Amino acid sequence: MRASQFFLATLKEAPQxxxxxxxxxxxxxxLIRKLGSGLYSWLPLGMRVLHKVERVIRExxxxxxxxxxxxxxxxxxELWQETGRWELYGPMMLRIKDRAEREFCYAPTAEExxxxxxxxxxxxxxxxPVNFYQIQTKFRDEIRPRFGxxxxxxxxxxxxxxxxxxxxxxxxxxRKMYDAYVRIFTRLGLKFRxxxxxxxxxxxxxxxxxxxxxxxxxxLIAYSDASDYAANVEQAEALAPAAPRAAPAQPMRKDPTxxxxxxxxxxxxxxxxxxxxxxxxxxxxxxxxxxxxxxGDHTLNEVKVGKVQGLKGWRWASDEEIxxxxxxxxxxxxxxxxxxxxxxxxxxxxxxxxxDFICGANERDFHLRGVNWGRDCPEPDLVADIRNVVEGDxxxxxxxxxxxxxGIEVGHVFALGRKYSEAMGATFAAxxxxxxxxxxxCYGIGVTRIVGAAIEQNHDDKGIVxxxxxxxxxxxxxxxxxxxxxxxxxxAEKVYAELSAAGVEAxxxxxxxxxxxxxxxxxxxxxxxxxVIGERGxxxxxxxxxxxxxxxxxxxxxxxxxxFVRGRIAR
Numbered sequence: 210m211r212a213s214q215f216f217l218a219t220l221k222e223a224p225q226x227x228x229x230x231x232x233x234x235x236x237x238x239x240l241i242r243k244l245g246s247g248l249y250s251w252l253p254l255g256m257r258v259l260h261k262v263e264r265v266i267r268e269x270x271x272x273x274x275x276x277x278x279x280x281x282x283x284x285x286x287e288l289w290q291e292t293g294r295w296e297l298y299g300p301m302m303l304r305i306k307d308r309a310e311r312e313f314c315y316a317p318t319a320e321e322x323x324x325x326x327x328x329x330x331x332x333x334x335x336x337x338p339v340n341f342y343q344i345q346t347k348f349r350d351e352i353r354p355r356f357g358x359x360x361x362x363x364x365x366x367x368x369x370x371x372x373x374x375x376x377x378x379x380x381x382x383x384r385k386m387y388d389a390y391v392r393i394f395t396r397l398g399l400k401f402r403x404x405x406x407x408x409x410x411x412x413x414x415x416x417x418x419x420x421x422x423x424x425x426x427x428x429l430i431a432y433s434d435a436s437d438y439a440a441n442v443e444q445a446e447a448l449a450p451a452a453p454r455a456a457p458a459q460p461m462r463k464d465p466t467x468x469x470x471x472x473x474x475x476x477x478x479x480x481x482x483x484x485x486x487x488x489x490x491x492x493x494x495x496x497x498x499x500x501x502x503x504x505g506d507h508t509l510n511e512v513k514v515g516k517v518q519g520l521k522g523w524r525w526a527s528d529e530e531i532x533x534x535x536x537x538x539x540x541x542x543x544x545x546x547x548x549x550x551x552x553x554x555x556x557x558x559x560x561x562x563x564x565d566f567i568c569g570a571n572e573r574d575f576h577l578r579g580v581n582w583g584r585d586c587p588e589p590d591l592v593a594d595i596r597n598v599v600e601g602d603x604x605x606x607x608x609x610x611x612x613x614x615x616g617i618e619v620g621h622v623f624a625l626g627r628k629y630s631e632a633m634g635a636t637f638a639a640x641x642x643x644x645x646x647x648x649x650x651c652y653g654i655g656v657t658r659i660v661g662a663a664i665e666q667n668h669d670d671k672g673i674v675x676x677x678x679x680x681x682x683x684x685x686x687x688x689x690x691x692x693x694x695x696x697x698x699x700x701a702e703k704v705y706a707e708l709s710a711a712g713v714e715a716x717x718x719x720x721x722x723x724x725x726x727x728x729x730x731x732x733x734x735x736x737x738x739x740x741v742i743g744e745r746g747x748x749x750x751x752x753x754x755x756x757x758x759x760x761x762x763x764x765x766x767x768x769x770x771x772x773f774v775r776g777r778i779a780r
Contacts, residue, residue, distance in 0.1 A: 210682065212718045216253045218242075219730050229425050231664035232357030234673050238734045240660070247354025247362030254734060255660070257681035259365070262659050263344055265396050265678065266367050273389040275340040275369055280322045282346055286312035288321035292632040301349045315348040320629050320651060323370040327647055328635035334374045337637065337647075338382055342369035344656060358661040359617065360427075365657045371650040374639065376626070379648035383415065383624045386652040390419050390620050393654070398676025399663060402616065404430050405440035415624035419654075420616030423665040430616045431598050435609025442613070443512040445598045446605040449558035459565045459579030461545075467574045470540025472505030475567060475576050487560055487568040487580075489542035491531050494523035498534035502544060502568075502589070503557045507596040517555065517593045536571050543568030545577055545586045556589035557596050617662040618655070625649040664735075673735025674757045677778055682716040684708055684774055685731040689724050689743040700767060701742050704752065707771035713778065732757070738774055740765075 218239030227233040235241045240255030251259060267277070283305070289295035295302075295314075303315040316322070323341055331339065344367045354362050371382035387403065394401045399421050406418040418441055420430050429442040440446075469475050472486040486505030491498055492514070499520065503509055514520055528539070534552040535542050544554050545568070560566070567578045582588050602611045630636070630646035639645045660679075667674040677683060686708070688701035701717060708715040716736060718727045731739055741753040741762065752770055753762040756777060765773045 210714075210716050212716055212720045215716070217720075217730060217734070218252055218254075219733055227357065229356045229359065229661075229665065230668050231359060231425075231661040234664055234668060234733070234735075235357055235661065238673055240734075241358065247351055247360070249358060249361060249363075251657075254681050258660050258675075258679055259656065261679050261681075262397065262656055263367075266344065266393055266654060266656065269389045269393045269396070270342050270367070270369065273340075273385050275342045275386075275389075277343065278326075278341045279343050279345060280316075280319050280326075282316050282348070283313050284316045284319075284322055286314065288325055288633075289314065292321055292629060294321070301351065303348050303350050316345075317347055317349045318653075319343070319345070319368055320370065320625075320649075321633070324629045324633045324635050324647075324649070327372050327630070328633060331372060331637055331647070333638045334640050338371060338373045338378055340369055340371040340382060340386075340650075342367060342652075356425075356661070358657045359665075361657070364655060367654040367656055369652040371652070373648045373650075374637070374645070376648055379624055379626065379650055380415075383622060383650045386622050386650065387417060390622065390652070390654070394419060394421075394620070396678055397659065397663070398678050399619075399659075400666060401619070402430060402432060402439045404432070404616075405444050406621065417622050418616075418618050419620035419622075421619050421659075421662040421666055422614055422616050423662065424615055425665050426615035426617040428616045428618055429597075430614050431602075431611045432614065433604035433606060433609040434612055436604060436606055438604050438606040438608065440605075442597050443510060445611070447558060447594050447596050447598045448603050448605060450562040451603070452562070454562045454582070455564045457564055457579075457581040457584055461577055461579045461581070461585045463570050463575055463577050465574055466541075466576045469574075469576075472567075476505065479567070479578065481567060481578075485563075485565070485567055487543065487563065487566050489535075489544075489569060491526040491535065491539070491542065492520065492523045493526045493530055494520045497553060498526050498530050498551065499523070499553045499555055500535065500542065500544065500547070501555045501557075501595055502560045503596045504559050504563070505567075507557070507559065507599065510595060510597045513593075513595050517595065518591070519553070520555075537569065538573050541569040541573055541575060542571055543577060543580065544589070545580060546571055547586070549587065549590065553591065554587075554589045555591045555593055555595065558592055558594055559596070561589055561592040617658070617665060619659050619662050620652075620654045622652045623650060625651050667735075671729075672733035675735040675737050677737050680714075680735065680737050682714050682736050683738060683778060684713055684715045685736040685739040686715055686717045687724075687727050687731065687739060687741045688718070689741060691719070692721055694744045696747050697742055697744055700747055700752070704740055704742065704767070704770055708774065711771050711775055713771070713775060738777060740770055740774065 220237045223233035223236050241249040347366045373379040401421050403417050406416045431445040432439040472488045476483045483506045490501045570577045627646045636644040686705045688697045691698045705717040737757045751764040754765045755762040
């Protein structure tokens with residue numbers, strides 16, 4: 210491609226609302242332009258990257274036996290009402306009406322539609338297994354769209370849905386998609402980890418996220434330093450301390466803490482380690498107030514809380530409920546002296562193993578120290594894993610310790626089971642002649658999100674640094690002073706022709722811009738390889754080759770430049 214025939218729309222500065230590197234660089238590099246909140250037009254350069262991503266996805270999905278279809282992005286409410294998700298999905302679903310006042314939604318996902326296809330078209334076990342996939346536009350009305358394509362309202366997604374006759378078949382389909390995802394992200398040149406994850410609103414019996422590792426990621430990933438274990442922090446189990454609870458060594462004492470309502474403040478006031486403090490968090494669930502206790506330096510895991518017996522559908526307790534149940538204000542609460550008829554005490558595993566700890570006295574401006582279970586207050590009503598893991602915690606698989614990194618979710622696989630097939634009456638004739646519901650799996654990849662995630666992982670102060678498989682062009686051919694030198698023009702044309710003939714996607718910058726502009730644009734848009742042709746080098750029979758990550762250029766004979774570049778391209 211000649212730059213003079215292409216549309217390069219680079220900007221010197223990114224708009225002020227752009228926060229993350231990917232957002233800034235996609236705007237500056239001319240990949241996207243903002244239309245509205247969370248809405249972006251993709252320009253030719255961005256489309257070339259998207260098509261690269263889509264091609265790899267299609268190749269691996271086809272190789273795994275999935276069959277491509279396309280489903281309408283506008284879906285009738287009736288299907289969603291069958292599963293109960295019309296009400297459940299909430300304000301993130303964009304609801305619309307046609308001229309006959311019939312309700313529709315602009316699809317955030319497609320489980321209902323594909324299940325409708327299955328119940329109409331798949332009649333017998335002989336037609337199974339089958340896996341349908343599509344690459345389609347989705348819409349989710351994010352309350353705060355941000356970070357460019359990483360948190361947009363409209364986005365492109367590859368979603369796939371498998372249908373099997375039994376659970377063993379479903380898990381086999383699940384594994385096949387898991388392996389396909391590993392190949393997709395590997396081929397795209399991304400650093401990623403598959404992690405155990407919560408099934409969330411989609412539901413199901415098993416789930417893995419595929420996380421691109423990046424400091425700007427919204428998700429926290431816990432992984433073992435001695436095994437393959439990895440999980441979203443929401444899902445990672447915090448094991449109980451291996452050592453038994455120590456015997457009490459201090460008397461309980463009540464001391465004033467005027468105006469100090471946080472564990473951090475109390476620890477500082479008393480010159481005590483924060484890890485000796487216990488904070489109380491009050492929730493309301495099942496017509497009852499619950500006091501949740503976690504160590505002062507730990508954080509509550511709200512996903513785990515929802516899975517604790519008696520806490521499904523919980524909400525934060527009101528000030529009135531707190532005062533009635535605990536007898537004191539928030540910030541000064543603890544397990545001592547409570548009326549257990551009014552309140553249930555749920556202790557994290559770590560707290561249950563603590564002795565001589567510090568907590569609130571259930572009285573404003575007072576805390577207790579030297580508190581011990583059994584002696585100063587009854588044992589917790591329930592002990593559960595309700596906190597986020599932290600760096601250094603033992604790995605749940607018993608191998609090594611946990612480390613924490615940030616990641617951007619770009620893929621998710623779910624073993625759904627019968628959730629949607631049973632709700633929608635989607636059955637098939639089994640081998641024994643009975644009607645059975647399908648065992649389903651669902652598998653998503655954020656196509657547009659991959660582009661943003663790749664940039665977060667691959668950029669520097671000059672611009673994007675694309676992995677070869679995703680680059681809009683593989684090589685930039687840059688002639689220096691071509692307007693004044695026929696030799697440079699001829700050499701550039703020859704090199705460009707040789708690269709093109711060798712199957713290398715090259716961009717010949719024939720715009721007649723100043724050398725600094727051409728080099729800056731090439732670095733900004735992230736073309737991974739470049740060949741610079743100048744009159745001085747030609748006199749020596751060489752051109753300069755430089756990879757986007759190289760500190761210095763390499764002189765290469767003109768006659769062998771195409772073969773040299775091909776040898777440097779990642780395959």
